[in-house]
Amino acid sequence: MEWASQLCENRHIGSKMTDSKYFTTTKKGEIFELKAELNSDKKEKKKEAVKKVIASMTVGKDVSALFPDVVNCMQTDNLELKKLVYLYLMNYAKSQPDMAIMAVNTFVKDCEDPNPLIRALAVRTMGCIRVDKITEYLCEPLRKCLKDEDPYVRKTAAVCVAKLHDINAQLVEDQGFLDTLKDLISDSNPMVVANAVAALSEIAESHPNSNLLDLNPQSINKLLTALNECTEWGQIFILDCLANYTPRDDRESQSICERVTPRLSHANSAVVLSAVKVLMKFMEMLPKDLDYYGTLLKKLAPPLVTLLSAEPELQYVALRNINLIVQKRPEILKHEMKVFFVKYNDPIYVKLEKLDIMIRLASQANIAQVLAELKEYATEVDVDFVRKAVRAIGRCAIKVEQSAERCVSTLLDLIQTKVNYVVQEAIVVIKDIFRKYPNKYESVIATLCENLDSLDEPEARAAMIWIVGEYAERIDNADELLESFLEGFHDESTQVQLQLLTAIVKLFLKKPTETQELVQQVLSLATQDSDNPDLRDRGYIYWRLLSTDPVAAKEVVLAEKPLISEETDLIEPTLLEELICHIGTLASVYHKPPSAFVEGSRGVQHRRLPARAGSGESSESPDVGQPVGAVPDTPPAVIPSQGDLLGDLLNLDLAPPTSSAPTVTPSMQMGAMDLLGGGLDSLMGDESETLGGDIAGSPAMGAGLASAPVVMPASLGAPVSSGLDDLFDLGGGVGMPTGAFVVPKTIWLPAMKAKGLEISGTFARRAGVIQMELSLTNKAMSVMTDFAIQFNRNSFGLAPAGPLQVLTPLSPNQTTEISLPLSNVGPVMKMEPLNNLQVAVKNNIDVFYFSCQYPISILFVEEGKMERQVFLATWKDIPNDNETQYQIKDCHLNSDAATTRLQSSNIFTIAKRTVEGQDMLYQSIKLTNGIWVLVELRVQTGSPNYMLSVKCRAPEVAQLVYQCYEMVLKN
């Protein structure tokens, strides 16, 4: 009754005012009532009931029980009711697949309806019902709709192909829909073209290598024509698709650019950004001396600035993109500083982004204005914003030398405010300023020291300690200050501890007499009482250094520091290139490649900018042509330093060799010491550099994470480069008869460094014996004789099993090949990286030292096949924390081929399981020192990527095992 009266009311008010009541019913037995209403004879009542059902569905109630009743309402000529029923179907069909079949007939019938709107509605909805049985019936109607006379139906059908592909890709291919879809790119209606492009682009993403879109000059021309005619959204689809195209030459590139530039005046920001993406990418191909290149650069600035008057959310997207564009092509916006000034009412996310860009654009020409602005910002309310502003002032000082003095005085003013976080931030940046301009602004140290007590953030404390240590000779009570920090040494963060250790050592080297006690205290705190391996390592190095050679210590610790870079937070160039190809998208907002946040294979292919035309130009930007895939390969050399773990491990598993170590003959030990002494230079050289790196990286320690991996390999690179090279230059390996893979020889010791002796070599395991294969070349003028070789202690106790047999004297320009068998019973010491080997080679001229890295596969013993039962038990026994996973990309072997190949390198497959098209191989490896490594290798048929899970009681070896797999599988 209540309903009837309400309905009467509806008639008067008009139905639009009444829908909200559907949200309010929450009675018990509601479902039952609804059921009755749905089966009512009265059309109005039916419709009302369906509305209620939809309302319940929206708020999350389960109304799936009404499925048959709702589907019964489908047969109606009331379009509104039909749409409601369809909406319900889309939501619940999946949970009731059998019932959903009931709807098929109506769909098929609707697809034949004379009204194009109904035909389109049917095909659109059908595509959203993800039930296998229904998709079968969808094919015929879809085929008809793709060729429908009405463009509205065709544009809907085009999207439907993408839907169907998402449900059943194979079906779409088998039915030939892809070809029909391709034909639609030539359709007369621009919207059909746009939707077809969108659908094809999406499908192409899941088939990275297929040439689905088949972009060629003709099809590009069609797209560019449609671009002028279709809706704003269609323009976006087309531009995004164009961005994937690589023009044949610079002329084609220019002509596309010319036809895309008018889009920069579109009211829709997304159209503008997508056009910018196309231009930024294709510009890469234009010769820089071309007039058009300059014109294009000029044309880009105004639309980018205009984006800043859009709504705040779009401004944010625009600013994130501008940040990338400014890094790639600073010239575009260099005169537009003012538009990035922060407005008082900007949302915080816009403010922070603007500030970022301001720092990037700061230059001598505009620094006065920028500083005045930053000073204003430093007094605002939002803590993050203020911090960033303070930091920005410091960045300006480092970037523009002329402004340094003004920046420092501004910072001092800010310190005077005594606002805690402002002071801390200021101290952090002042440290960087000291780094950049040594011995210039020390007068402010006194002011800084006044604020010592208020510093409670690790970064600020570390910065302050660094300053005290660095200028210890000018601060009278430096020892007292540092001592005061030492009291709570163990409560400090690692960053502060490391800094404190270094600062006190510096102090000691500067004022040795008064501070001996202090330095001993800190060294013992760092080495004996600390669990942190980094701290301990550094402590030991200092200790040894100080006790053996104080002069050398001075040279190392107080060495001149490398220059600190002017730009910070720069995105690594290859990533930047990729992000430029993703302008406007989420990737450009997150500043991360799509693979970092998109699941599955979709969109994970790397994009890169095209190379510039003309040979002379390409050398200008060497990074352009480099395959992006190479990036993740660079840093794996760093092994997590869990020294104690490995120590344990060595003690446990290597009892005989370790106990024998102390009994090595005196001469042997001398040799080892010698080696260490000689090797120390290079070791310390790189240590001091990493120390420097520590400090250099700190200007924006927030970004330290991003910069660290880039800095580290560079500083480590010099001393171990040859070793690294041989790990990574794996291309074109020569397969040995035994099948085990051997890395080609690389140069370990260049002739330049060894008075004419050049040593190249590699490692191999042949018939159970580890061989070091050496080529000695005499590049000097005189004959070389009396060769001998020794190894430093190393992680797996490798040692020469016999003397180095060079039978005849080596005359100038002669090369001799030697195979040196190695044993694994030598003295053991953990190396960094684990597989590092330091070698001394002597001849009649001198002793030479070098280090190299061996592939861990030479340590895989022949009896490494574990019993199934034992394997299972061991796998369970090893804690999950010790499991490490890796992905091996682009490997095209099937699981059987992989098994055979791995077997030849003593990696034994124990069991194989196939689950849902995925082969799981369980494999075991035994190392020479008795460590077992268990591996699960997952091979997905049809996918070039393998998943590797390594489980071992000594997790340090996992990385090396992974490298070994990479090497064996890919060669």
Next chain:
Amino acid sequence: MIGGLFIYNHKGEVLISRVYRDDIGRNAVDAFRVNVIHARQQVRSPVTNIARTSFFHVKRANIWLAAVTKQNVNAAMVFEFLYKMCDVMTAYFGKISEENIKNNFVLIYELLDEILDFGYPQNSETGALKTFITQQGIKGQHQTKEEQSQITSQVTGQIGWRREGIKYRRNELFLDVLESVNLLMSPQGQVLSAHVSGRVVMKSYLSGMPECKFGMNDKIVIDKQGKGGTTDEAGKSELGGSSGKQSIAIDDCTFHQCVRLSKFDSERSISFIPPDGEYELMRYRTTKDIILPFRVIPLVREVGRTKLEVKVVIKSNFKPSLLAQKIEVRIPTPLNTSGVQVICMKGKAKYKASENAIVWKIKRMAGMKESQISAEIELLPTNDKKKWARPPISMNFEVPFAPSGLKVRYLKVFESKLNYSDHDVIKWVRYIGRSGIYETRC
């Protein structure tokens, strides 16, 4: 592409939820509520990533609109779409409020089904949508075949924003040049940044499929025409306030999708077939030679720790014959203000404790005049070490001219098929300059 779209009220209750993609589960609705709407700290970005799912949101009054995706979508497009959706909803049922959304939820679902297909935005021009998505929901049945194909060709066609067969007895069009002038000035009166962002809004009531051409005093066009300046001489004094600038330099402009962009790019002429009714023809931005209608001269003096003396002078800088309206000056006061005494020569001034500001309102003010306010602010002594941030003094006003100096030179209408000519069309042009963010630091 967009995987789903949700609308919430301020409490985080779902009003509308439409999922387009299989990778978006029901829990996404809750994830956004918990992590964004109910988040303890206000979310600091309009894009949030929760468990590999990205949420884009915009807020209209108390209503949250969120688009969800798991893919690398075009982020700019998603926001443009959300704005567009707000426009469409407003055009259908007025203000976006919880009540209106609940009242129209069936309509909204119908719209969402039409304008977003599998997450791809489709034609979302209200003009076109209203021809076949109606609140009655019955139109579909009574259409003739011709009507139906007319609808579909309009929705998908090249001129998706206008339908055929529009007829008016009186052909009329209204052109509004609406500008907002933005300023940031230092306490010493130095212009730190100033720009005008303007819009040309057109209301057209024209029959048939008229071809229009719009002309303004764009520097590039005027310079191209050579000595065009002499003919414009007469119009110089027509435009009040502006100091007789003949042409203006436009930094950048964007156009409604009806404007032929390639023609603008090559000839810099603005030609189009207009939508019916009201729409925004273009947006533009200028930074050079802006007429700043008002100048604010602040003077703040701290008298001891508990008193502040503020004096603010405003000067109007345009032709004396013109009147500025709705003038409002907002002078911020410290948080620890205990009392304020205000004296002003003109208008009314009030201290609003809830807004931490003195608000000074003047109804009208002619050009080349000045006015002054002085205030004494009593402060409570506090221990707060942090100094008062002194937010800038902001101003609001409306003036009857375009601060950029933009002038409409012509708007020609051609409709060859129907028998009316450019002369028969009644045209109205109006200029309104409003304050955008008009701030002076003190």
